[in-house]
Amino acid sequence: MPYAEEELATVLRDLSGGASPNPGRVDQVVRRGRAIRRRRRGGGLAAGTMAVAAVAALTLSPGTGNRPVDDAVPVAVRLPLRVAAPEATRRSEALSLVQSVRRQRMGEMAALRFTARSANTLFNVRCAVPNSWLITRLDTPGRPGSVGRCGPDDNVSQLDKRSAGPGWVGSVRTLEVWVLPPQAPVTTETSPASVALIASETGLWDGAWAVGIYDRTT
Numbered sequence: 001m002p003y004a005e006e007e008l009a010t011v012l013r014d015l016s017g018g019a020s021p022n023p024g025r026v027d028q029v030v031r032r033g034r035a036i037r038r039r040r041r042g043g044g045l046a047a048g049t050m051a052v053a054a055v056a057a058l059t060l061s062p063g064t065g066n067r068p069v070d071d072a073v074p075v076a077v078r079l080p081l082r083v084a085a086p087e088a089t090r091r092s093e094a095l096s097l098v099q100s101v102r103r104q105r106m107g108e109m110a111a112l113r114f115t116a117r118s119a120n121t122l123f124n125v126r127c128a129v130p131n132s133w134l135i136t137r138l139d140t141p142g143r144p145g146s147v148g149r150c151g152p153d154d155n156v157s158q159l160d161k162r163s164a165g166p167g168w169v170g171s172v173r174t175l176e177v178w179v180l181p182p183q184a185p186v187t188t189e190t191s192p193a194s195v196a197l198i199a200s201e202t203g204l205w206d207g208a209w210a211v212g213i214y215d216r217t218t
Helices: 005-015 023-040 047-054 086-091 192-202
Strands: 082-084 094-106 110-115 122-126 132-138 146-148 154-158 174-181 206-213
Touching: 047 110, 047 132, 094 110, 094 174, 110 206, 122 132, 122 174, 132 192, 146 192, 174 192, 174 206
Parallel strands: none
Antiparallel strands: 082 094, 094 206, 110 174, 122 154, 122 206, 132 146, 132 174
16 A cells, blocks of 8 residues: 555654654655656555665765764663762762763764862763764863773763862863764874864764763752
């Protein structure tokens, strides 16, 4: 039984797991479906079925981004609501998610402006693409930063008390986070100060990621 156009759009959304189809490609498939219906009206293979088969991958197209060398894995990049403080595991202390940002593409920077509530503030990043490059910078004296790899598991970092300093609690800070594709020209020796230039040369790549700040709620 052929699909109506609105039914076709619904099927496409279902096949894509809820992702928004590419409008131009959808129009193309609809036109192709109409042509098939005209040729095969009254019997044969249903035009709607043909259209759905032809479009099975259209919602997976990278759009304006690029495909990563390491395929994105179907993992959720939702951050946990609580994370245990590494130095407080014996006391089973956990810190709560107080702020977060999510991005759909690598190569885009996320800046989180927050008020430090304790000397144990944690930063956690999850990336859908394994072995993505993770670069962070914090606007404290000396602008400390880090370069490492990111994946679907928790990537937790924490300032030690000496780095935080006596003025940390109650101060307003900004954390800059970049996630770049695995093949980006980055090494563990790369300076975080150069990440903006590297990102502009690498471009945007498909791959969701999320960063969260964890701290005491009171």
